[in-house]
Amino acid sequence: MTELRTVTLATADHGDVTLPEPSWCAGHAHHDPQTLLVDLIHAGPTVDLDHSGAPLFTAELVQSPYAEPSDPRLGGRTPGVSVHPLGQTLDSTSLYCLAADLDRYADQLRDLADQLATALGGES
Numbered sequence: 001m002t003e004l005r006t007v008t009l010a011t012a013d014h015g016d017v018t019l020p021e022p023s024w025c026a027g028h029a030h031h032d033p034q035t036l037l038v039d040l041i042h043a044g045p046t047v048d049l050d051h052s053g054a055p056l057f058t059a060e061l062v063q064s065p066y067a068e069p070s071d072p073r074l075g076g077r078t079p080g081v082s083v084h085p086l087g088q089t090l091d092s093t094s095l096y097c098l099a100a101d102l103d104r105y106a107d108q109l110r111d112l113a114d115q116l117a118t119a120l121g122g123e124s
């Protein structure tokens, strides 16, 4: 029998709140006890894209179990993937679209590298 994992978090407006902890949540080591109940958030490990030390993209699974209903792209009760610097929480369909856009962009970068090599007189 699997036991439901829970976590107890202090909130500014509802005291200690015990809630189910999703298996993908990376934990709440940096939880701020002044957080409001509606702002409680589960977040998974980040997936980062850095180049030469510059952060380009960060993505992570997120869920705000007590969020007020709002635009799903701003996050909410349904788990999604928060993407920065896009500043949106995406569903799986939108995330696949973003991945396809990045694939196309990587192809364009390779084309530019080919053009550069040609411009410099090299063979590509």
Ligand SMILES: [Zn+2]
Pocket (backbone or CB within 6 Å): 007, 021, 022, 025, 026, 027, 028, 041, 042, 043
């Ligand atoms: Zn959590």
